[in-house]
C-alpha cells in the first residue's frame with residue numbers, strides 16, 4: 135500500500151494522490167450485528183494524556199464505546215494503551231464500530247490481527263555461538279530485557295538467580311510478578327500475560343519463549359546438552375542481565391495484535407531497556423499495521439531498543455517482516471557446528487545429515503530396507519502424516535519423509551507406530567544446503583535438498599531392493615562456509631520502507647542450544663528440569679542481539695537507542711572465517727556469496743559494538759520526515775507515532791537521506807548520479823581522524839566530500855556527502871541489478887563500516 139518515492143520532484147507530483155489513497159481507513163469488512171470482532175481504535179491523544187491516571191485514561195477511552203456495549207455482559211474494552219499507541223482495543227459489532235467512527239476524536243480502526251512466533255517447526259541441533267566476548271561489560275549486569283513471547287518456565291536452571299544482583303530500585307523498575315504458581319526471582323524480575331483482555335499465567339508450556347529468554351540472558355548452566363550431545367556450559371548473551379516476561383502468544387492461538395500492543399505497552403511502563411520481539415509480521419503491512427513496528431515506535435520514543443526477527447520465509451527475496459528503521463531487524467546465520475548422522479545407502483554412497491538422537495545400540499553394519507511412502511504421489515504419504523502411515527506396515531524399515539507439513543517429532547511418531555526402525559527427513563528446495571539437528575524420537579537423519587534428490591533417485595532405481603543405514607558421528611565443528619546466511623532467514627528488499635537495507639545484521643539462529651521447559655527425544659520425562667533443546671529460526675538470532683544491545687546499554691549509559699542500533703550495525707563483519715577478508719558471507723541456500731539484502735551489515739560483533747568510534751544518530755523527528763517522504767499522511771503518521779505531526783511543515787526525507795547506519799541508493803537509465811548525506815558523531819577519543827577505504831559496487835564510482843573526518847572533540851558531528859556515479863552504461867539485461875559495496879572509515883583505533891546496496895532500478 136505504501137508508494138515508493140523515487141525523488142523529491144516525483145513526490146511533489148504524487149503527494150495529492152497519496153493523500154487520498156493513504157487517508158482512507160483500513161478496509162474493515164462488515165459483519166452481522168451478532169458477529170463481534172476485536173478492533174484496535176486510534177483516537178486523538180487526550181490533552182492531559184501524560185498526567186491522567188490509568189483509571190482516568192481508561193474511562194476516557196471507554197467514553198468512545200457506544201452505550202449498547204456497556205451492559206451487554208461481555209467485557210468490551212480489552213486494553214487501554216498509554217505508550218504504544220493513542221487508543222484502545224475493544225470487542226465491537228460492525229454497527230457499534232460505525233457509531234464510534236462518528237465520534238469526535240476518532241482517528242482510525244483496524245481489525246485484530248494474528249501473528250505467530252518465529253520458529254521453523256524444526257527443533258534443531260546446536261551451533262553454539264563463540265561470541266563470548268564480554269570484555270568490560272559486566273555481562274549486562276543491571277540491564278533489563280523485555281521478552282514478548284510465549285512466556286517462560288521460571289524454574290529452569292537457566293534462570294537461576296544465585297549470581298544475579300537484586301532488581302533495580304522502584305524509581306527505575308516498576309514491573310512485578312503476582313501469579314499463583316509462578317515465582318519471579320532476581321533473574322526474572324517481572325512477568326505478565328495478556329490474552330483478550332485477561333491476564334492468565336505467564337508460564338511457558340510451548341518452549342519458544344523459554345528458549346528465547348535464555349538465549350538473551352540465561353545464567354550459566356553446566357552440563358547443558360540435548361540427549362547427551364553438544365554438552366557444555368550454556369549461557370545467554372547477557373548472563374548477568376534481568377529478564378521481564380510478557381506472554382502474548384499462546385499454543386495453537388498464536389499472538390493477537392491487541393495482546394502484543396498490551397505487552398509492549400506494559401514493558402515500556404515497567405521500564406525495560408531492550409524489547410525483544412519474536413513475532414511474525416506482514417511483509418506488505420504499513421508500519422502502523424504491523425504490531426511490532428508500531429509497538430517499537432512507542433518503545434524508541436522512550437529510548438528503549440526494539441529488536442525483532444526478520445522472519446523465517448527465506449530463501450526468496452522480498453520476504454522480510456518488520457522493516458522500519460526504528461527496529462533493529464535480525465536475520466539468522468549458521469555456525470560451524472553439526473550433530474552428524476550420516477546416511478549410508480546400499481550402494482555405498484554416503485550423505486551428510488543431522489540428528490541429536492544418536493543411540494549407541496544402532497548397528498551401522500546392518501542395512502535396512504528403504505521405503506518411500508510418498509512415491510505414490512499422495513501428499514499425506516510424502517509428508518508422513520499419521521493417518522497415512524497408520525495404514526502401512528513399515529516394520530524393520532527406514533522410511534523417507536519429506537519436510538513440509540509436520541515436524542520431525544510428528545513424522546517420527548507416525549512412522550515409529552507403523553513399525554519403522556528409522557527415518558530420513560528430506561529437505562525441500564528453498565532450504566538449499568540446510569541440514570538441521572533434532573531431538574528425534576527414533577534413529578534418524580535430516581538431509582539437505584541435494585541429498586534428497588540423490589536418495590530418492592537411488593530408491594526409485596533400486597526398489598524394492600533399496601537399503602540404507604545410519605552412521606552416527608556426534609558433535610563436529612569446523613564446517614564451512616561459516617557463518618552462512620541461513621536459507622530460512624527472510625530477505626529484503628522491503629517494498630514498505632523505501633529501500634533501506636534490511637535485515638540490519640545477522641546473528642546465530644540455526645541449531646541453537648538453549649533452555650526448554652519439557653523433555654525431548656524418544657522417552658521425554660514429564661518431570662525433566664534440566665532440559666535443553668536445539669531450535670532454529672530468526673527467533674533464535676534476535677535474542678542474541680537483544681543481549682548485545684543490553685551489554686552496550688550498560689557500557690554506554692548516555693547513548694540513545696538509535697546510537698546503539700548504529701553501533702551494532704557499523705561494527706558487524708560481512709566476511710567469514712578462515713578465508714580472505716574479501717570473502718563475503720555465503721548463502722546457505724546456494725552455497726554462493728550472499729546478497730546485501732540477505733546479510734545486511736553481516737555478523738554482529740559484540741565486543742566491537744561496545745566501542746564503535748562513530749555513530750549515526752536519529753531522532754523521532756527524523757523518522758517523521760522519512761515517513762512524510764514515504765508519502766504517509768498526517769493521519770497515518772498519527773497512527774504510527776501516537777502523536778500529531780504536520781507533514782506540510784516538515785522537511786520530507788528521501789529514504790536514502792535518513793541518517794541510517796547503512797546506505798541504499800538507486801541509479802536508473804535517466805538518474806545516473808545520486809548524492810547521499812550522512813552525519814557522523816564522534817563517540818571515540820576527542821582527537822581522531824578517519825580515513826576511508828571505499829569498496830565500490832561494480833559499475834559505480836563513489837566520491838566523498840570531505841574525504842577525511844577529522845574530529846577534535848567528543849560528541850562532535852561532521853556531515854559529509856557521497857556521490858554515486860554510474861560508470862559506463864546501464865547494466866545489460868541478465869546482470870545482477872543489486873550490488874554490494876561499503877565505505878570503511880578507519881582511524882587506526884576504530885573501524886566504522888557503512889554497508890551499501892546499489893540498485894540499478
Ligand SMILES: *[C@@H]1O[C@H](CO)[C@@H](O)[C@H](O)[C@H]1NC(C)=O
Nearest residue numbers: 197199200201202203204205
Ligand atoms: C448514551 O450515553 C449518553 C451520555 O452518557 C446519554 O446522553 C445518552 O442518553 C445514552 N443513550 C442511550 C441510548 O442510552
Ligand SMILES: *[C@@H]1O[C@H](CO)[C@@H](O)[C@H](O)[C@H]1NC(C)=O
Nearest residue numbers: 289290291293294295296297
Ligand atoms: C542455583 O545455582 C547455585 C550455584 O550454582 C546452586 O547452589 C543452587 O542450588 C541453584 N539453585 C537452584 C534453584 O537450582
Ligand SMILES: *[C@@H]1O[C@H](CO)[C@@H](O)[C@H](O)[C@H]1NC(C)=O
Nearest residue numbers: 308309310311312326400403
Ligand atoms: C504490580 O503491577 C501492577 C501494574 O502492572 C500494579 O497494579 C500492582 O499494584 C503491582 N503489584 C504490586 C504488588 O506491586
Ligand SMILES: *[C@@H]1O[C@H](CO)[C@@H](O)[C@H](O)[C@H]1NC(C)=O
Nearest residue numbers: 135415416417418419452629
Ligand atoms: C505482497 O504483495 C505482493 C505484490 O503485491 C504480492 O505478490 C504478495 O503475494 C503479497 N504478499 C503477502 C504475504 O501478502
Ligand SMILES: *[C@@H]1O[C@H](CO)[C@@H](O)[C@H](O)[C@H]1NC(C)=O
Nearest residue numbers: 495496497498499500501502
Ligand atoms: C550388525 O549387523 C551385521 C550385518 O547384518 C551383523 O553381521 C552383526 O552381527 C550385527 N551386529 C550386532 C552386534 O548385532
Ligand SMILES: *[C@@H]1O[C@H](CO)[C@@H](O)[C@H](O)[C@H]1NC(C)=O
Nearest residue numbers: 593594595596597598599600
Ligand atoms: C531386486 O532383487 C531381486 C533378487 O535379488 C532381483 O531379482 C531384482 O532384479 C532386483 N530388482 C532391482 C530393481 O534391482
Ligand SMILES: *[C@@H]1O[C@H](CO)[C@@H](O)[C@H](O)[C@H]1NC(C)=O
Nearest residue numbers: 474476605606607608609610
Ligand atoms: C566421524 O567421522 C569421521 C570422518 O568420517 C571419522 O574420522 C570419525 O572417526 C567419526 N567419528 C565417530 C565418533 O564416528
Ligand SMILES: *[C@@H]1O[C@H](CO)[C@@H](O)[C@H](O)[C@H]1NC(C)=O
Nearest residue numbers: 138632633790798799800895
Ligand atoms: C529503488 O527502487 C526500488 C524499485 O525498483 C524501490 O522499491 C526502492 O525503494 C528504491 N530505493 C531507494 C533507496 O530509493
Ligand SMILES: *[C@@H]1O[C@H](CO)[C@@H](O)[C@H](O)[C@H]1NC(C)=O
Nearest residue numbers: 346410411412442443673676
Ligand atoms: C527477540 O525477538 C526475536 C524476533 O523478533 C525473537 O525471535 C526472539 O524470540 C526474541 N527474543 C527474546 C529474548 O525475546
Ligand SMILES: *[C@@H]1O[C@H](CO)[C@@H](O)[C@H](O)[C@H]1NC(C)=O
Nearest residue numbers: 707708709710711712713715
Ligand atoms: C571478520 O570475521 C572473520 C572470521 O571470523 C575474521 O577472519 C575477520 O578478520 C573479520 N573481519 C574484521 C574486519 O574484523
Ligand SMILES: *[C@@H]1O[C@H](CO)[C@@H](O)[C@H](O)[C@H]1NC(C)=O
Nearest residue numbers: 567584614615720724725726
Ligand atoms: C560450499 O562451498 C565451499 C567453498 O566455498 C566448499 O568448501 C563446500 O564444500 C561447499 N559445500 C557444499 C555442501 O557443497
Ligand SMILES: *[C@@H]1O[C@H](CO)[C@@H](O)[C@H](O)[C@H]1NC(C)=O
Nearest residue numbers: 768778779780781782783784
Ligand atoms: C500544517 O502546516 C502548514 C504549513 O506550515 C500550515 O499551513 C497548516 O495550517 C498546518 N496544518 C495543521 C493542521 O496544523
